[in-house]
Amino acid sequence: MELISVAVSxxxxxxxxVAPIVVILLGFQFLVLRRRPxxxxxxxxxxxxxxxxxxxxxxxxxxxxxxxxxxxxxxxTEGPAATLGGAEPDWRDYGWVYAFAAxxxxxxxxxxxxxxxxxxxxxxxxxxxxxxxxxxxxxxxxxxxxxxLGAFRIVTGTPLPLYIMVGYVVVVIQxxxxxxxxxxxxxxxxxxxTSTVTVPVVAALGLGLASTIPGRSPLIDGFGLIAFAxxxxxxxxxxxxMIMTSIQRRRTVTTSEEKEIRE
Amino acid sequence: MDSRAPxxxxxxxxxxxxRTLVRIFAGSFRDLIPMILVIGFFQIAVLQQPxxxxxxxxxxxxxxxxxxxxxxxxxxxxxxxxxxxxxxxxxxxxxxxxxxGFAFxxxxxxxxxxxxxxxxxxxxxxxxxxxGFISNTDxxxxxxxxxxxxxxxxxxxxSLVLGVFRILKGWPIHYxxxxxxxxxxxxxxxxxxxxxxxxxxxxxxxTSTMTVPLVAALGVGLASVIRGRNPMLDGFGLIAFAxxxxxxxxxxxxxxx
Numbered sequence: 001m002e003l004i005s006v007a008v009s010x011x012x013x014x015x016x017x018v019a020p021i022v023v024i025l026l027g028f029q030f031l032v033l034r035r036r037p038x039x040x041x042x043x044x045x046x047x048x049x050x051x052x053x054x055x056x057x058x059x060x061x062x063x064x065x066x067x068x069x070x071x072x073x074x075x076x077t078e079g080p081a082a083t084l085g086g087a088e089p090d091w092r093d094y095g096w097v098y099a100f101a102a103x104x105x106x107x108x109x110x111x112x113x114x115x116x117x118x119x120x121x122x123x124x125x126x127x128x129x130x131x132x133x134x135x136x137x138x139x140x141x142x143x144x145x146x147x148x149l150g151a152f153r154i155v156t157g158t159p160l161p162l163y164i165m166v167g168y169v170v171v172v173i174q175x176x177x178x179x180x181x182x183x184x185x186x187x188x189x190x191x192x193x194t195s196t197v198t199v200p201v202v203a204a205l206g207l208g209l210a211s212t213i214p215g216r217s218p219l220i221d222g223f224g225l226i227a228f229a230x231x232x233x234x235x236x237x238x239x240x241x242m243i244m245t246s247i248q249r250r251r252t253v254t255t256s257e258e259k260e261i262r263e
Numbered sequence: 264m265d266s267r268a269p270x271x272x273x274x275x276x277x278x279x280x281x282r283t284l285v286r287i288f289a290g291s292f293r294d295l296i297p298m299i300l301v302i303g304f305f306q307i308a309v310l311q312q313p314x315x316x317x318x319x320x321x322x323x324x325x326x327x328x329x330x331x332x333x334x335x336x337x338x339x340x341x342x343x344x345x346x347x348x349x350x351x352x353x354x355x356x357x358x359x360x361x362x363x364g365f366a367f368x369x370x371x372x373x374x375x376x377x378x379x380x381x382x383x384x385x386x387x388x389x390x391x392x393x394x395g396f397i398s399n400t401d402x403x404x405x406x407x408x409x410x411x412x413x414x415x416x417x418x419x420x421x422s423l424v425l426g427v428f429r430i431l432k433g434w435p436i437h438y439x440x441x442x443x444x445x446x447x448x449x450x451x452x453x454x455x456x457x458x459x460x461x462x463x464x465x466x467x468x469x470t471s472t473m474t475v476p477l478v479a480a481l482g483v484g485l486a487s488v489i490r491g492r493n494p495m496l497d498g499f500g501l502i503a504f505a506x507x508x509x510x511x512x513x514x515x516x517x518x519x520x
Contacts, residue, residue, distance in 0.1 A: 003319075003322075013378060016376060017373075017376070017377070017378070017471060017473055018473060019376075020372035020373055020375075020376060021369075021372070021373055021473055021474070021477065023372070024365070024368045024369055024372050024373075025345070025349070027368075028349070028361075028364075028365045028368070029349070029352075032356075032358075032361045032364075032365070033349070033352045033353070033356060033361075035352065037345065037348050037349070037352075038344075038348055039344065042340055042341075042344075043340070043341050043344055043345050043348075044341070045337075045340065045341065046336075046337040046338070046339070046340035046341015046342065046344070046345075047337065047341040047342070047345070048337070048341075049333045049334070049336050049337025049340070049341060050333070050334055050337035050338065050341055050342055050473070051337075052330075052333055053329075053330045053331065053332065053333025053334030053335075053336070053337055054330065054334055054472060054473070055330065056326045056327070056329050056330030056333065057326070057327055057330030057331050057334060058330070059323075059326050059330070060323040060324060060325070060326030060327030060328075060329075060330055061323070061327055062323075063319055063320075063322065063323035063326070064319070064320045064321075064322070064323025064324050064326075064327065065298060065302060065320075065323065065324075065327070068302050068306065068314075068315075068320070069302060072302065072305050072306065072310065075310055076305070076309070076310070096309055100301075100305055100309075103297075103301040103304075103305075104298075104301055104302075106297060106301075107297035107298040107300070107301040107302075108298060110294055110297045110298070111294045111295055111297070111298055111327075111331070112472075113331065113334050113335075113472045114470070114471075114472045114475035114476070116294070116331075116334075116335060116338075117338050117342070117343075117472075117475055117476035117479065118475060118476075118479050118502075120335075120338065120339075121343065121476075121479050121480065121483060122495075122499070125483055125494045125495055125498065126495055140297075160459060160460055160463065161448075161451045161459060164447075164451075164463060165448055165451075168444045168447075168448065171444070172441055172444070175437045175441070180496065181493075181495045181496055183436060183437055184436045184495070184496060184497070184498070184499035184500035184503065185495070185499045187436060187437075187440055187499075187500060187502075187503030188479075188499045188500060188501070188502040188503050190467075190503065190506055191466070191467070191469075191470045191475075191502040191503055191505060191506030192470060192475050192502055193467075194467035194468065194470075195379075195470065195471060195472045195475070196471075196472045199379055199467075199468060220390065220456075220457060220460060221460075222386075222460075223386075223460030223461055223463070223464045224460045224463060224464065225464075226463075226464040226467040226468060227460075227463035227464050227466065227467060229467060230466060230467040230506055
């Protein structure tokens, strides 16, 4: 019974999500462009797949993973806070929290449908030069580092703008140094990571931390984890591109050396 | 040899479809392995607790795998071709106003009802009430949350307009994004500290799972029909604008309200 009510509410939520998109698409298609899109039946079926798929996906997450993940975030953050008795926390007591933050950031990002979409597109457009799976792993590593560092920031209570500004400086330096063709994709990957799967679990973690640590307000310190999770993938994707280029360069150097030796 | 050929028909279409389906399911399952491992490890090894209603969790996992597979299947046959065919149609029509109008509507329409944004806006209203920007009544807070939602939705509409315009002009993306960073940093110095966290987070919550594939296909489609544009260099970047611009708009909102 509970599953059915969850399913109904998720179907309604997905339809509410899709309704404006369908209205805008149909409106422009028929009023402005005034022509039938090619393969209308196939496209409509694809749209149906997406809606049903996303609904099932969310129902499954709501019954299986979100409750566990959220309880976990609460229990892990309550543990060290219980011994504090109102004192300022020692950041070293929160080792498992950082580990959980990094692990869950990585794991939820790998399963993020929007990221799957963008990485498939990138692989197709680049003619295979960008590997979809490699890109997703790079983004997931970025989110892992970002969420763990964000948890550390909430525990220590250090100012958020400081971290973000340092992050921006790193992004600017990397932009200058990396392959030009990866830059737009790297910037995009910051925005796609924080969607359906990552936001609820990460938000629960931030709220749990900010409400159990004395002197932190959930309203003010609870924010910022999502900002970290969208900034760090930009760095990790450009870093991944830089590593791949240097490996390729080394490989071409060794093959040309081998040729020289043979000659 | 030839006379025996009809007795061995080539693998049938259904068999091929079945194999594709199995491959998609396997891919979706692989995507979920990290999440299963992480939650399993923390539940058993760190928190040392048994799994509550294991059968419900397993059933949920089946739903997640099937759902993700259908989503990926629908991307390839529905959302991607649709985004691209619209890009081609707009390019053929050649009306800048129509294209930019479409970009704005897509950004505004998909963001204004986004559940993640509604949640963040409600929390932001709580912050504003507690900090004394607005009086701490429900009516005031609801009005504040609604204004904030419209602000973010406007900013996403504006960012898709800017992003599409950039593709048409072929401007390099990093000047615009770095310029945006400079604006964010400068505004952070003047905005009330309570709004800063919300503003930074608002960039991440705007791009929903349905919007991202459409917007990506639109950008790449435009960059591939316009002569002299490279889909890799010019096609991506729309989502980047949609996550940067809301920060600027929300910081401005905090300074004005």
